[in-house]
Amino acid sequence: MLTLYYMPGTCALASHIALEDSGASYQAARIDFRKEEQKSIKYLAINPKSRVPALATPRGILTETPAILAFLAQSFPEAHLAPLDDPFAFAEVQAFNAYLCASVHVAHAHRMRGYRWADEETSFADMQRKVPKSVGEGFELIETKMFKGPWVMGADYTIADPYLFTLANWLEADGVDIKRFPRVAEHFARMGERPNVRRVLEEESAP
């Protein structure tokens, strides 16, 4: 049994959807950031980074979305969530996910989490003003150079798809109009209709 620690509205959504996609037996445990549960001694013993997602497995805890996604793809090969037998194609999936993780998510994080990298209110306001531009540029690159279609990596659905969906889900709040990116927008709408995605969103939106 796997346990996913998540908070609604965070990048843990990608791992949550991938768990559904994988067919794994799992449970989802909400860590309520409003109650600062991510800073509790109990949760810090699970993930000393004080973040989500974390995936508890029989072997131990895994963190970091790209690592969890690749782990699910490799652990449940019958779900065909990545080109496991082709190191180049697998690396393309991983490169896409690393870009989401280290560039697009990081740009987004400057809207709400500027305190990670600065101390002054004026800096936070400056960072917040730049988010539409920096996040927008990330999605522009995805739209024009990286997205293959109909899925992120082309003909086959992979672990890159729920991850892109997760970050696209933040665009409105980030002040970026998804309509600027027609291929991403179509993908976002199509992802939102998948039963696994609807099931996860329903669970995450429950009180």
Added chain:
Amino acid sequence: MLTLYYMPGTCALASHIALEDSGASYQAARIDFRKEEQKSIKYLAINPKSRVPALATPRGILTETPAILAFLAQSFPEAHLAPLDDPFAFAEVQAFNAYLCASVHVAHAHRMRGYRWADEETSFADMQRKVPKSVGEGFELIETKMFKGPWVMGADYTIADPYLFTLANWLEADGVDIKRFPRVAEHFARMGERPNVRRVLEEESAP
């Protein structure tokens, strides 16, 4: 034949060392950031992100350090650079690398590249002041919670080792005393003595 596009002093060093470790036939092509070659039309055709590293392969271009490192490990299994047949152990390597990529490298980048996330000189100065703290906290977590020893992942050298070495190499300039982290410091010194590392550092430091 593989071609690594790199600039000295960047995170491309990790891929450069891993290429040596892999036994691959490769060449290294310097992209001179001082001449803004990363913004040239020629280089943007290779990597539209305008960054290094990029790895040209017979199948196409790969970017993003964690993806390149995993690609090298999977493509040259005889070099034993990652636990390829164990999804959990492989995910632990990937989680470590993702943390370096998306947290530690990102913290470091606020010293020189604040313009990615803000516009005001006062914000840049604020960000620069915080780098010793944010980078220091990243290494504190590595030292106390993540580093297994003698190598990052324990008994076996993996693709996590050249990546940690690369970021540890920035600590002095980031205003962080590596002596605060005895295990990281010992690893850094030991890595620096490896012939592959010395060979790469020599090539990257040539005029």
